[in-house]
Every structure is written in structure tokens, then in C-alpha cells.
Amino acid sequence: MKLSKKILLGSIANVLALGAGFIVSQQPISTPVAAATTSNNNTLKLIHGAYVYNKKGKRLTKYRGSWSKTHLCKGTNIKYTGTIQPIEKDSKQYYLLNDDNYNQSWLPYKKINGKYYYSIGHGGYINAANVNEINGQPLYIANATVTVKPKDNHGFSGGYTGSGKSRTLVKPGQKLRVDRITKIPDGNSISKVYRIAGTTDAFIYSGNIKTQPRQQLATYTMYTYVGLKQNSNAYSISSILKPEITNKNITLAKNEDLPVIRELYIWVPKDNKAELFYRLNYYTPEFTSDFHNAITNQLFYIKAADTNYLSGPQLTPANTPEEAQKDAKISTTADKQDLQKLIDQEKTITASANYKNETYVNTYKAQYDEALKQAKAVNSSTSASITEVKEAVWYLTTQQQALVNATKTSNGNVEDTMPVN
Structure with missing residues (x-):
């Protein structure tokens, strides 16, 4: 069963993130006069034509003294009011990812009649759904509504996706909410899939959706992935505790993306302190030769300080620095x-x-x-x-x-x- 023709069925045990999300452009609904383009500082960039509204969600007939400024073209950069602020992870519908892909921030929006609006000053608001960048950074959305394509002559007729409690029946023409994106192997190619919101492993092939989400969705991986900021050694616990005796380490290359499964403190005698390490995930669908050599030699541990979080379940330390010292x-x-x-x-x-x-x-x-x-x-x-x-x-x-x-x-x-x- 080709993924390109069918709903993705069953449990996906080998899902990997091969990209960090996608932006899909939409066409403006009309061709109004464009507003002046500005720099990236304190600006929103539009991915879709946008009308200007007042604080009650009513479309303005005149904005800043002109009718022509009440509708903005796709691609326009427009100044916003307000300040970017840090937020708790996954607490807002629209948000920005910071440089480590872990911390999130947001430009405060106003919710009016179930929709989200950004203030652009002078009493004007634009629908956040029409924005794809803030200050040059991609705008993320917690979940998006998509419509499944109607039944066609190419083999698509719907079906079940997911396993266990996540098992979901998807029908042609149905509206779904999706909350994650990833890519999976599909024969000799790679296919983009979306995860259905509220499930752990129910996915739908992007080709079976009529219109793609405008904003980026967070990347899904079954495993936690981190990226190396620099060349970094893979260690065994004994090579950390007794480097003078066991000095067999393998260097993993900068920018390599690594699956990890556990986070813990290990005592580092030469530094006289406990340091945070990740344990490499032993069983994953694909890995580099250096990664393979490391785990084959049971060099499972890399320094957390050498990495940035990329995707997947976010880990917390399994012990404390004090316990690490005691257990050395x-x-x-x-x-x-x-x-x-x-x-x-x-x-x-x-x-x-x-x-x-x-x-x-x-x-x-x-x-x-x-x-x-x-x-x-x-x-x-x-x-x-x-x-x-x-x-x-x-x-x-x-x-x-x-x-x-x-x-x-x-x-x-x-x-x-x-x-x-």
C-alpha cells in the first residue's frame, strides 16, 4: 500500500524528524493596495492577504485615514504593538521557538469571537492566521484545522490510522485538527505527514489534505533528538569516572542529530563536579557510522552542554548532582x-x-x-x-x-x- 495514495495506517514505530517544519504559501483573496514594507524589527510578515479589524473584530472601512490601508497584501511587513514575552511551553496557540528549540515566546494576541488578532496600532488588528513571521522568525501554531480531500479515483478512500487509543477513522472530506509534522520513509522517497491532534501516533499523509497549514507546526519524533553544537565525545560511565584508566571515546561530529533516551548527572572527578549527560538511544531506525560505532562500543553518554534540544519528548534529569557524586x-x-x-x-x-x-x-x-x-x-x-x-x-x-x-x-x-x- 503506497503511502502516497492511502491514509497512513497502524502504528508508526520508526518515525523520524528529517526536517524542522514547513511553510506553505497561500494566495491572497484579492489584490488590494500594498502597505509599505518595513524592516524585520517589530514587524509581522503576512503569508496571506489580511483585512484590518477593530478591537471588536469588525472590519474597518478606513484605517489611518485611508480605505486603501484596510487591506494588506501577502508578503507585507507591518509594524505591530506590544512586546515579545517568554511563555510556558505549549501554552499559547501562536508562538515563537527560541534558538534552542526548547524555550518559547509569544507576541500577545487578542482573542475575539474565537479568533486571534495582533494589534498593529492606531486601533487596528489583523488576524494571526494571516501571519507567518514575527521579527523574521517563523510563527508556530499549536494546532491547525485541515480538510481531508474528497474520495478520488487514485485509491484514496479514507481508513484507520494510529494504534490503541489513538486509532482514528479518517473519512474523505472530513475536517481534522493536526498538531505535529514529520517525515517518514516511503519506498525510495520521503513523505511528509501530520499527526492528528489528541493522538500519539495517528498520522495523515500531507497529500491527502486539501490545504496545508499556513504556519509551522512543531516537529514530531518518537524519540528525543538533540543536535551537536560542536564535535563531542561519546563516553561510557567508566571513561568519565576514570579517564586515566579507560580512555576509549569516540568523537561525534558537529551538527549531527542524535536520538537520546535519558538525562542524568554523572560525577566528573577531573572537574570535581557533577555534569549533565544524555544517554544515546540504542535502538533507532537509522544512524551514522560514528553513532553506530559509539553504541556498539557501549559509549552511550554525551555531554548535554554540547547539544541543543531539537524535538521529541523533553527529558528531565533522573537524579541530582548530589546523588551523582555519591554514586561515583x-x-x-x-x-x-x-x-x-x-x-x-x-x-x-x-x-x-x-x-x-x-x-x-x-x-x-x-x-x-x-x-x-x-x-x-x-x-x-x-x-x-x-x-x-x-x-x-x-x-x-x-x-x-x-x-x-x-x-x-x-x-x-x-x-x-x-x-x-
Whole structure:
């Protein structure tokens, strides 16, 4: 079933962000006289022709003394009033992303009769839906309404998308709200898809939508992605704690986008402080050779300070700096009790139906086997730190739970239940 012809069905276990969003131009509804174009400072740029309204949402017949200024052309830059302000993440319908893609800000808007308006001074307001840049920065929208194309002769007739509670029936001509954008492999090409708002994995191919959203939507990835600001080493915990003994590190290149699954503090003896690290995500659909070499050699950790957040679930530290310092010492048998209990469950897990299910051989079973192998190595080591033991417990626990809880969806796809934090 070609994605270019059908609704995307089932769980998308390998969705990746291959771009940071898109802007789709719209044509102006008429050809009014254009307002004067200004610089990017304190300006809104229009992606669509816009009328000027008053504070009650009524269209003005005259603005700043002229009828011609009551309608602005697509592409016009126009001065706004107000000040850009920081906001809590995902708290506004229209917002700007700052340089690290994490913090958000907004130009305060006025909501009138269910629509959002920016003030342009002199009592005038324009619909935020017609704006695509503020001060030269792309304007993002929390969610947008789109219309599915009608049934056609090219194979599109609607269908189900998503898995579990997100399973959604999409019909030709239906209106949907979408809140994320991403790209996925589609044969020998890459296809753009939108996520349906209120779901975790229900997507619709952009080609099945009549009109694309005007503003940018946040990028979706199943995994958390960070980008390297500079060349950066991938470390093991032992190479961080004992660099004079274990000095095997692999350098990852600047601007590389990396999937990460965990954030924690690790004690850095040479700096006499705890530093924040990300753990690289072991199982992802694609990676570079350097990334592959790093995780193959179990060099899972990169410095958070060397990265910028890009997309996906936002992680929080799994421990504190004080705990990191305490856990830097060599573990005892007592420290390994929880790890030993997990290892002792091997016979039960490998005898389970899910472990023997061929559907899971290359996914959950392989992940569990790898986590178990790593856990046994840490458990048998006489020099493993408490941090390494705790990480082995976390990793084996997540993979064991993923295997035990894995289920098939009604359409036959494997539903991804692997925790990401």
C-alpha cells in the first residue's frame, strides 16, 4: 500500500524528524493596495492577504485615514504593538521557538469571537492566521484545522490510522485538527505527514489534505533528538569516572542529530563536579557510522552542554548532582541486589510467549537480550560504580517491561510500548 495514495495506517514505530517544519504559501483573496514594507524589527510578515479589524473584530472601512490601508497584501511587513514575552511551553496557540528549540515566546494576541488578532496600532488588528513571521522568525501554531480531500479515483478512500487509543477513522472530506509534522520513509522517497491532534501516533499523509497549514507546526519524533553544537565525545560511565584508566571515546561530529533516551548527572572527578549527560538511544531506525560505532562500543553518554534540544519528548534529569557524586564510588554486592533480582528473572522472561513470538524477534527480544547482556557484565564487574549499576537496572527494567507489555494492534502491527524515559 503506497503511502502516497492511502491514509497512513497502524502504528508508526520508526518515525523520524528529517526536517524542522514547513511553510506553505497561500494566495491572497484579492489584490488590494500594498502597505509599505518595513524592516524585520517589530514587524509581522503576512503569508496571506489580511483585512484590518477593530478591537471588536469588525472590519474597518478606513484605517489611518485611508480605505486603501484596510487591506494588506501577502508578503507585507507591518509594524505591530506590544512586546515579545517568554511563555510556558505549549501554552499559547501562536508562538515563537527560541534558538534552542526548547524555550518559547509569544507576541500577545487578542482573542475575539474565537479568533486571534495582533494589534498593529492606531486601533487596528489583523488576524494571526494571516501571519507567518514575527521579527523574521517563523510563527508556530499549536494546532491547525485541515480538510481531508474528497474520495478520488487514485485509491484514496479514507481508513484507520494510529494504534490503541489513538486509532482514528479518517473519512474523505472530513475536517481534522493536526498538531505535529514529520517525515517518514516511503519506498525510495520521503513523505511528509501530520499527526492528528489528541493522538500519539495517528498520522495523515500531507497529500491527502486539501490545504496545508499556513504556519509551522512543531516537529514530531518518537524519540528525543538533540543536535551537536560542536564535535563531542561519546563516553561510557567508566571513561568519565576514570579517564586515566579507560580512555576509549569516540568523537561525534558537529551538527549531527542524535536520538537520546535519558538525562542524568554523572560525577566528573577531573572537574570535581557533577555534569549533565544524555544517554544515546540504542535502538533507532537509522544512524551514522560514528553513532553506530559509539553504541556498539557501549559509549552511550554525551555531554548535554554540547547539544541543543531539537524535538521529541523533553527529558528531565533522573537524579541530582548530589546523588551523582555519591554514586561515583565502586558498588558492593548490596548495591547490586536489585540488578541481581532482574537477572534472576531471565528464565521466566525467555519462557514467555512474547519472547518466543517471532513478531518480536528483531525488536523487543533483541533489546531485552542486549540489556540482559549488559546487566550481567556490570553485575560481574568488581570495579563497576553504583551509577553503572543503577543504569543497568534502569535499562534492563525498561526492556523487560517493553517485551512483557508488547501487544499486537487490531491491524496486525506491533504496538510500541517501549518507555522513553
